[in-house]
Amino acid sequence: MKTGNKKWKVAVVGCGGMGAAHIEALIDSGRAEIVSVVDIVGKKAREYKERYNAKRYSTDYEEEVRKNDIEIVIVTTLPSLHHQIVNSALSYDKNVLCEKPISNSLEGAMEIINAAxxxxxxxxxxxxLRYMEPWQTVIKELKDGIIGKPLVMRMTGNQQTFGEIWEGQKRLIIDTSPLIDCGVHYVDLMCLIVDCKAVSVYGQGINLDPLLPDVYYNYGLLQVKFADGSIGFYEAGWGPMMTQNAWCIKDFSGPKGSYSILYELDHNTPDNPPTVATYRLQKRLIPSTTCLWKDVMVSEKIITKNTEKGDSLKDEHNFFLDALENDISLEKYLIGAYESLKIVIAADRSIKENRVIYL
Incomplete structure (x- = not known):
């Protein structure tokens, strides 16, 4: 596989937290040059140009994606804007790395697929997550049947947030709910693990902030059933009222035992984000469903990683750049993004219509 010395010329559209994370990871990789930064707020774009030594800044993504010195467009805007920016870049034959979710609607997602x-x-x-440890290990072992099938997959992603971060999340909630924005990450992993279609989805949501209009919700949960009988549970909540105790649960159970990812942080306070995470991959395997406690086979693997956003993006960037340099098709990954969006959109619809959605 080729991984040459080429430096890809990049435009980043969206100068928020994820825009900064992508820029820092790309600079760190040595495989890309930040040519342009774009944001509808000119002050933000100018600040990013200076901070990251980009060649130029703009408030007009259309103007930038058509330029000959841009080879890759990174899209880190609100999800409702994804499809129009991605489609514009594709119309000029640019390569695109777009933040999840693919769109905030199935129609927008299908527009991207057709444009591609x-x-x-x-x-x-x-x-x-699908490109990084510990998830690559977990996905492979579960797919290989280490605890058998069908599976129960239970995951949470609650975030206790305050101040600027919570204000930013409230703006995002108006555009895309936590269940969609965060849920696609973990539903994507569920789909990878079971490797079959979802058949039904049920969702529940509630607004716990009296200042947020009741039409929106800052806490949501979904239950999804797959064609092989496996079921998945996911919950996501944002805001100062959320618990830290259930901030990150990743549990799997099957006929042959259980598999858990246990997270330990060097510290975890809203004003001082953690910098190092220790992942304990704990397996508790049983020889049969009639075994005794003494028969349970317990094993554990420990993986330590930095937790800054830029660090979490490096594996994804390397995968994308390798695909470009080796002309590897990414079509199946695009279809996968659509399938995971379909499930969380169905959960959102279930909340609004108060019924099970059959897919």
Missing amino acids: KKSKGKVLIGHQ
Whole structure:
């Protein structure tokens, strides 16, 4: 596989936290040059140009994606804007790495899929977890049947947030709910593990902030059933009222035992984010469903990683750049992004209609 010395010329559209994370990871990789930064707020774009030594800044993404010195467009805007920016870049045969979710609607996602078919550019949606440890190990072992099937997959992603971060999340909630924005990450992993279609989805949501209009919710949960009988549970909540005790649960159970990812942080306070995470991959395997406690086979593997956003993106960036340099098709990853979006959109619809959605 080629991994040459080429430096890809990049435009980043969206100068928020994820825009900064992508820029820092790309600079760190040595495989890309930040040519342009774009944001609808000119002051933000100018600040990012100076901070990251980009060649120029703009408030007009259309103007930038058509330029000959841009080879890759990174999209880190609100999800409702994804499809129009990605489609514009693809119309000029640019390669695109777009943050998840692929869109905030199935119609927008399908527009991207159709535009990708007509373009010489490649598209990857930023489901970063599937490219990084410990998830690559977990996915492989579960797919290989270490605890058998069907599976129960239970995951949470609650975030206790305050101040600027919570204000930013409230703006995002108006655009895309936590269940969609965060849920696609973990539903994507569920789909990878079971490797079959979802058949039904049920969701529940509640607004716990009296200052947020009741039409929106800052806490949501979904239950999804797959064609092989496996079931998945996911919950996501944002805001100062959320618990830290259930901030990150990743549990799997099957006929042959259980598999858990236990997270330990060097510290975890809203004003002082953690910098190092220790992942304990704990397996508790049983020889049969009639075994005794003494028969349980317990094993543990420990993986330590930095937790800054830029660090979490490096594996995804390397995968994307390798695909460009080796002309590897990314079509199946795009379809996967659509399938995970379909499930969380169905959960959101279930909340609004108070019924099970059959897919």
